[in-house]
Amino acid sequence: MLSAEIKDKYELVVGLEVHAQLLTQSKMYxxxxxxxxxxxxxxxxxxxxxxxxxLPKVNKKAVEFAMKMGIACESEINRxxxxxxKNYFYPDLPKGYQITQDKGPICKGGKVYITLNGEEKSIAxxxxxxxxxxGKSMHLAGEVDTxxxxxxxxxxxxxIVSEPDMRSSEEAYAYLxxxxxxxxxxxxxxGNMEEGSLRCDANISVMLKGSDTFGKKVEVKxxxxxxxxxxxxxxxxxxxxxxxxxxxxxxSETRTFDATTGTTSSxxxxxxxxxxxxxxxxxxSPVLISEEWLQSVRSEMPSxxxxxxxRFVNEYGLPDYDAGVLTDSKExxxxxxxxxxxxxxxxxxxxxxxGPVKSYLNELTLHISDFPISPAQLAELIALIDEGKVNxxxxxxxxxxxxxxxxxxxxxxxxxxxxxxQESDEGSIRPIIEQVIAANSAKVEEYRAGKKGLLGMxxxxxxxxxxxxxxxxxxxKILTELLEN
Amino acid sequence: MKIDNNTLKKIxxxxxxxxDEAGAEKMTKDMTQILDWVEKLNEVDTEGVEPITxxxxxxxxxxxxxxxxxxxxxxxxxxxPQKDSDYFRVPKVME
Numbered sequence: 001m002l003s004a005e006i007k008d009k010y011e012l013v014v015g016l017e018v019h020a021q022l023l024t025q026s027k028m029y030x031x032x033x034x035x036x037x038x039x040x041x042x043x044x045x046x047x048x049x050x051x052x053x054x055l056p057k058v059n060k061k062a063v064e065f066a067m068k069m070g071i072a073c074e075s076e077i078n079r080x081x082x083x084x085x086k087n088y089f090y091p092d093l094p095k096g097y098q099i100t101q102d103k104g105p106i107c108k109g110g111k112v113y114i115t116l117n118g119e120e121k122s123i124a125x126x127x128x129x130x131x132x133x134x135g136k137s138m139h140l141a142g143e144v145d146t147x148x149x150x151x152x153x154x155x156x157x158x159x160i161v162s163e164p165d166m167r168s169s170e171e172a173y174a175y176l177x178x179x180x181x182x183x184x185x186x187x188x189x190x191g192n193m194e195e196g197s198l199r200c201d202a203n204i205s206v207m208l209k210g211s212d213t214f215g216k217k218v219e220v221k222x223x224x225x226x227x228x229x230x231x232x233x234x235x236x237x238x239x240x241x242x243x244x245x246x247x248x249x250x251x252s253e254t255r256t257f258d259a260t261t262g263t264t265s266s267x268x269x270x271x272x273x274x275x276x277x278x279x280x281x282x283x284x285s286p287v288l289i290s291e292e293w294l295q296s297v298r299s300e301m302p303s304x305x306x307x308x309x310x311r312f313v314n315e316y317g318l319p320d321y322d323a324g325v326l327t328d329s330k331e332x333x334x335x336x337x338x339x340x341x342x343x344x345x346x347x348x349x350x351x352x353x354x355g356p357v358k359s360y361l362n363e364l365t366l367h368i369s370d371f372p373i374s375p376a377q378l379a380e381l382i383a384l385i386d387e388g389k390v391n392x393x394x395x396x397x398x399x400x401x402x403x404x405x406x407x408x409x410x411x412x413x414x415x416x417x418x419x420x421x422q423e424s425d426e427g428s429i430r431p432i433i434e435q436v437i438a439a440n441s442a443k444v445e446e447y448r449a450g451k452k453g454l455l456g457m458x459x460x461x462x463x464x465x466x467x468x469x470x471x472x473x474x475x476x477k478i479l480t481e482l483l484e485n
Numbered sequence: 486m487k488i489d490n491n492t493l494k495k496i497x498x499x500x501x502x503x504x505d506e507a508g509a510e511k512m513t514k515d516m517t518q519i520l521d522w523v524e525k526l527n528e529v530d531t532e533g534v535e536p537i538t539x540x541x542x543x544x545x546x547x548x549x550x551x552x553x554x555x556x557x558x559x560x561x562x563x564x565x566p567q568k569d570s571d572y573f574r575v576p577k578v579m580e
Binding site for chain 1: 501
């Protein structure tokens with residue numbers, strides 16, 4: 001084990017390459033379906049299989065999805081896009097090359113904002129380019145052969161390459177979480193790392209603190225969850241420091257992560273790296289992005305999480321914590337946003353979302369799109385509380401469950417049906433309180449002798465006698481008044 | 486430009502080609518000839534000329550995102566040297 005003292009001498013440097021599978025119906029360069037989970041080798045055509053004489057054709061929507069990600073990351077959108085062939089031999093790549101972008105990626109530069117411990121930091125983006133996915137090879141135990149399924153071959157991807165700007169595994173985790181949130185807000189990728197629709201390779205190096213030269217970087221692959229990316233980074237940090245401390249050179253190589261042991265092992269060194277011999281793809285004509293096209297894509301951009309977060313904090317006066325929870329998913333954020341068009345009690349709206357709404361959804365593992373109560377109905381319920389007609393516990397425990405049943409009644413009707421409307425009329429509450437005081441004369445004496453804690457007991461009695469309908473504010477006022485005199 | 490033996494070997498490996506000594510000699514000769522021929526292009530002054538990447542002058546040949554006709558599973562697998570009822574089979578590759 002490394003001592004904290006030694007570890008503290010070094011700084012970690014991480015850059016990430018993220019592949020995101022785009023949510024198009026058809027593939028990047030042909031019209032095969034991208035549907036997941038079909039029988040093997042059914043989403044195929046002569047183009048996918050790389051038969052001679054076939055020609056690719058670019059999917060317009062995939063280009064627009066890549067533009068959207070670039071706009072979200074404040075990248076410069078490249079107006080003249082050409083594609084390139086990346087040549088290598090692998091059985092999951094039937095053509096013998098992958099059609100990707102080499103020089104002139106669709107998005108240049110840009111940044112992604114992450115927030116850690118309340119502090120915002122921007123991670124620079126080097127580039128985002130378009131390419132196609134490879135097929136899936138299976139190496140089953142007991143099989144002499146490798147089995148290949150080409151359903152995934154040609155599915156559109158964007159590759160998002162960051163600068164080596166991350167300094168801890170927490171930053172890398174936060175960066176990935178933000179990329180996932182962005183692609184989901186943009187509706188261009190479902191962002192599921194476990195199922196492989198979001199994939200991540202990490203370039204990791206270490207250097208002495210204060211140094212201005214990065215150490216030799218190691219590329220780590222095969223991490224299929226955010227947590228595993230963080231684990232792999234932690235492991236590499238220690239492994240590389242140990243090597244440096246032992247006076248060893250760190251070879252530039254590609255390593256694979258083993259989730260069961262939490263360690264990495266060498267896959268191949270950079271010396272026998274493929275020579276990809278990139279050259280411009282002659283089968284695809286350039287894709288020119290006009291100002292009009294860019295503007296029309298820009299106009300389709302949804303509000304982004306960072307923007308909504310700021311609005312929730314600055315305009316609605318919510319705490320950072322609330323804003324963070326509410327913007328975690330686009331659908332929750334949009335529901336909340338609609339709710340705030342119908343009520344001005346933003347904090348109450350936020351409490352409802354984070355409390356009763358979330359727990360109902362979590363309990364039944366439902367999505368907000370399945371939530372039976374509309375923002376307008378929820379706003380009515382909040383208004384009912386604000387008007388003093390019911391209190392929060394009656395609203396959340398008695399009315400809310402009925403609203404979920406969707407009986408078509410308004411919260412007010414439900415409250416009336418169940419006889420839940422609070423008595424806030426002094427005239428009807430006062431006799432109840434007088435009764436309670438008369439029935440507890442001994443306690444009244446104790447209270448007057450200084451045992452002020454008994455107030456709660458009296459309130460309890462009042463609520464019980466009124467069957468929970470007495471407005472606590474009014475009741476407490478009268479009660480105190482009568483007890484003090 | 487003369488192709489040396491190392492370059493030839495490297496290119497042969499990248500293209501997964503195998504040939505014997507005599508074949509290598511012939512290949513070296515052919516490739517050298519091809520490169521010499523292409524080198525002739527250097528005689529043309531291309532100062533200020535934008536490179537083209539396709540022979541056609543078309544741009545934005547794009548496809549709407551619609552699913553089209555697939556090749557049937559049977560037809561797709563028909564020409565595979567090795568297959569089973571579901572998959573293409575290839576010699577085991579492990580990384």
